[in-house]
Amino acid sequence: MIIMHHLRKSRAIFMTAFLEELGVDYELRLYDRNEVRRAPPELREVHPLGKSPVIEDQGMTIAESGAITTYLIDTYDTEHKFAPARDGGAEYFHYLQWLHYAEGSMGSPMLLNLLTRREDPKPPIVTGFTKGETALHLGYMEAALEGQDYILGNDFSGADVSCGYMANGAKQLKLLENYPNVDAYASRLTGRPAFQRAFGKTGG
Amino acid sequence: MIIMHHLRKSRAIFMTAFLEELGVDYELRLYDRNEVRRAPPELREVHPLGKSPVIEDQGMTIAESGAITTYLIDTYDTEHKFAPARDGGAEYFHYLQWLHYAEGSMGSPMLLNLLTRREDPKPPIVTGFTKGETALHLGYMEAALEGQDYILGNDFSGADVSCGYMANGAKQLKLLENYPNVDAYASRLTGRPAFQRAFGKTGG
The missing domain is CATH 1.20.1050.10 (Glutathione S-transferase Yfyf (Class Pi); Chain A, domain 2)
Structure with a gap:
């Protein structure tokens, strides 16, 4: 199952919403910002940049919003509901x-x-x-x-x-x-x- | 033929270098920064953001370095020399x-x-x-x-x-x-x- 590493008060909310749009099963792991409003160190154990969103799926850990979106579409949006087909010119x-x-x-x-x-x-x-x-x-x-x-x-x-x-x-x-x-x-x-x-x- | 809109002293040099790596024919259109070191207004006639690099090819105008790179690879790097195949997991x-x-x-x-x-x-x-x-x-x-x-x-x-x-x-x-x-x-x-x-x- 997809693991979604979600930092509260961050861009992660739009990626978690996208998982909901896709209707896929996922496990949420929630993180709060620390006292200086930055991501907590636990996120560095997920990915060296220590940021969110990051997902894990099929043995891969994927960061960068555009890469995660592409991965999710390629893997789960088989009917091209959320992006034109790659050969779409x-x-x-x-x-x-x-x-x-x-x-x-x-x-x-x-x-x-x-x-x-x-x-x-x-x-x-x-x-x-x-x-x-x-x-x-x-x-x-x-x-x-x-x-x-x-x-x-x-x-x-x-x-x-x-x-x-x-x-x-x-x-x-x-x-x-x-x-x-x-x-x-x-x-x-x-x-x-x-x-x-x-x-x-x-x-x- | 690809038209490459190249602003001097910008990230465009790496895209023009990539056209050279690909070995494709292209027409260069060169622009200089204005007196406050910004891109000149002529570039807004090419794309509304008025930035560089931008390419024109096959009736399309493409901005954003990652999108241009992807377009060039999809279109001209048919042997997957510069990127793994899309089904490469x-x-x-x-x-x-x-x-x-x-x-x-x-x-x-x-x-x-x-x-x-x-x-x-x-x-x-x-x-x-x-x-x-x-x-x-x-x-x-x-x-x-x-x-x-x-x-x-x-x-x-x-x-x-x-x-x-x-x-x-x-x-x-x-x-x-x-x-x-x-x-x-x-x-x-x-x-x-x-x-x-x-x-x-x-x-x-």
């Missing part, structure tokens, strides 16, 4: 860009917003970078979501796992006043029954 | 984790080192995060490279495109004094004939 590579985009491109400015949220005054170079990049990425996602419910269209996909984490993070940081599509997207994702079940089982 | 997912790792996990602390390299004093929260995460990621890569030349073993792979950019960035930022394996890895990659040809054609 443009449709597949459109999906793949969004799969890489969230952690690879939007992740850094979102992290900078998080790290500097209580600094006053904000560090000048970081703030200069962060403001422009945040607007760029939220504007990009806002445009992509125009007239559609999810990042690939009107159906939830594996690309929404990481994109959802970023959108919801931006919502928590109160960055979405001018981005109604992203705001509605974050609410739509956290309102899904699978997310609610994951939240109920993990506490967030 | 553990070997494939080991590759996939490294493919996602560089931009998804190591990218943020490397960016923070870059952005704050001239700030004095360093912003406290950012520095607290950056120091620990930099040591974590360079230590992880150092251990992975023990006794092997490239990130997957003794052969260069698609996972070295982004991992190479991160390792070489750390070298440029003079962060590798205690990480001899990462330092040698960066030099090994930039010393490859393909990289040297890409450098010669682009100016970096």
Whole structure:
């Protein structure tokens, strides 16, 4: 059975919600952040980076959200409900860009917003970078979501796992006043029954 | 023919080097950073994020380094020289984790080192995060490279495109004094004939 290593108050909630979307059996192992809000050392025994989400399945330990999502889809989504078939040409590579985009491109400015949220005054170079990049990425996602419910269209996909984490993070940081599509997207994702079940089982 | 949009002094050099590794024909379009060291607005006409590398091929425009690498391998590396076959089980997912790792996990602390390299004093929260995460990621890569030349073993792979950019960035930022394996890895990659040809054609 899949073992899901879930750190509370982290991006793990979106992966646990994805396990619920897939409808697979899994064993949850829950971790709390330590007193300085970092992942606890026990997670380093699971994977040397000591982060979450990490899954174990079929003798493998898999980290990195995009790799875990791909593994789960390849292994359990045999009907291609959550991603286009790999031979799908443009449709597949459109999906793949969004799969890489969230952690690879939007992740850094979102992290900078998080790290500097209580600094006053904000560090000048970081703030200069962060403001422009945040607007760029939220504007990009806002445009992509125009007239559609999810990042690939009107159906939830594996690309929404990481994109959802970023959108919801931006919502928590109160960055979405001018981005109604992203705001509605974050609410739509956290309102899904699978997310609610994951939240109920993990506490967030 | 593949069109490669290459911003000088960026991660694009590792993708152009990968095109050289693949031995495919491609047309180079070169861009210089503007007066504030950012990508020029012309790149926004290629892709809304206005970044590089971006490729165009077979009617598609593809951004995100991991997605571009995957596209190039799927399309042109038919002998699986640069990545395990997709049905390769553990070997494939080991590759996939490294493919996602560089931009998804190591990218943020490397960016923070870059952005704050001239700030004095360093912003406290950012520095607290950056120091620990930099040591974590360079230590992880150092251990992975023990006794092997490239990130997957003794052969260069698609996972070295982004991992190479991160390792070489750390070298440029003079962060590798205690990480001899990462330092040698960066030099090994930039010393490859393909990289040297890409450098010669682009100016970096």
